[in-house]
Amino acid sequence: MDEQKKMVEEITSMEEDFAKWYTDIVKKADLADYSSVKGCMVIRPYGYAIWENIQRLLDARFKATGHENVYMPMFIPESLLQKEKDHVKGFAPEVAWVTHGGSEPLQERLCVRPTSETLFCEHYAATVHSHRDLPKLYNQWCSVVRWEKTTRPFLRTREFLWQEGHTAHATAQEAVEETERMLGVYADFCEQDLCMPVVKGKKTESDKFAGAVSTYAVEAMMHDGKALQAGTSHYFGDGFAKAFNIQYTDKNNKLTYVHQTSWGVSTRLIGAVIMSHGDNNGLVLPPAIAPIQIAILPIAQHKPGVLEKARELKERLGKSFRVKLDDSDNSPGWKFAEYEMKGVPLRLEIGPKDIEKDQCVLVRRDTREKTFAPLSELEAAAEKLLAELGASIYKAAKENMSKRTYACQTMDEITAALDKNGDGFVKAMWCGSEECEDTVKERTGVGSRCMPLGQESAGGACVCCGKAAAHLVYWGKAY
């Protein structure tokens, strides 16, 4: 094949230009397209199918932990948004406002929800009266709007799809447990279903959600060594309850404020998957969320019996897997490249030679390794290969993370590690002062990502000021 044609079809290599590689995949794998409003993207059927799988799997986990789905309005009156002062301060700069209904100016302008804490609070204030009404374990799937200045498909868009869980509890302890439980649900989902290792941690004071007592996050590492916040879980204490007057009568007939949490993940997860597993042939999808798990590609499909056999296999495999049979006129080579671009985990080739031997060829997306599978054992073979692929891409992502995690004691060590090995997580102690946090960022370019849970090491000196350190911090550049 001549070079000219190659240029047309191939994507930019990730080594050459990671940012362009990313947007190439978004476009060429048919995940999303730009629209006429900056930062608002069209999520195309293939991209949306990935989101539907994410939704389905997460929703099951939410239900399993006792949550119910609800739907809150898209608009928030300005006065309602204003009730919690830290919250409004955090979000005011990026809300979109509705000022007119038709041609009539509104008496009070309405903001398009950037997040729905205030709406849930208003509702809880109206419906929570007794300890018997608690806990409230609500979740909603919706889109929210934040008027971002710079945007990128999936990673940062002005409108994005997400879920937001909002819970109200009788006690602080219960709410803290909920916050940690949901962080765990996210971490589990990322690791098991997205095959993406994450670091669970607590955000520093300066990095907390607007209005939260504490914010937790799962941080993933992308292929280029930059960090991506994959999900967050917040503990609110009774701050919102006081601002919105959410009280219940407890067992001792005493009026008490509730304790709240909220937690969310968004379509950003799709960006995370692209940048965790993709390669120079395109997307690589974890089997759990792949819209097509097996692409059946007939070879020499005009020859007698081939299409019939391919259809038979589709019927059979369709009972256990998400399967697509491509019987279009495109050449086999074209189809190979196409389904690799789309990240389909497993490709099944079936041609005259296979039919003779009562077998087919299975090819893993990540390694392109071919396996000849007897048709009698096809389901088992496919199952095994999908599981192996999942384990294998998880392992590769994990290795990338370990390889790019640098333990440092001094500022010079940080700079040296980043210079030598490229972007990654820097593990370093921190005294807890905002000054040091800022200084580290200024001088080394890495900001605090989180204070990892379960890794608190006592003692040591702050990497910046040298005083006694309170926390181990993962630092990094972030998306």
Added chain:
RNA sequence: CGGGGUGUGGCGAAGUUUGGUAUCGCGCUUGGUUCGGGACCAAGAGGCCUCGAGUUCGAAUCUCGACACUCCGACCA
């Protein structure tokens, strides 16, 4: 929000310096031959040159403005 880059059929580009009514590759349509790593032949279809104002006999090309995309920083899911 600061600094760069880009905007021409569906996609990628040439043409802009020096104004004269748009070119190439891929894709698409039809017919035929092919088919185990991005096939080939033939005949076709398809363009508000991002948008708006201006200069000019005449603008993709010059001027001004807007919008969008994108990269590098600062901020955020």
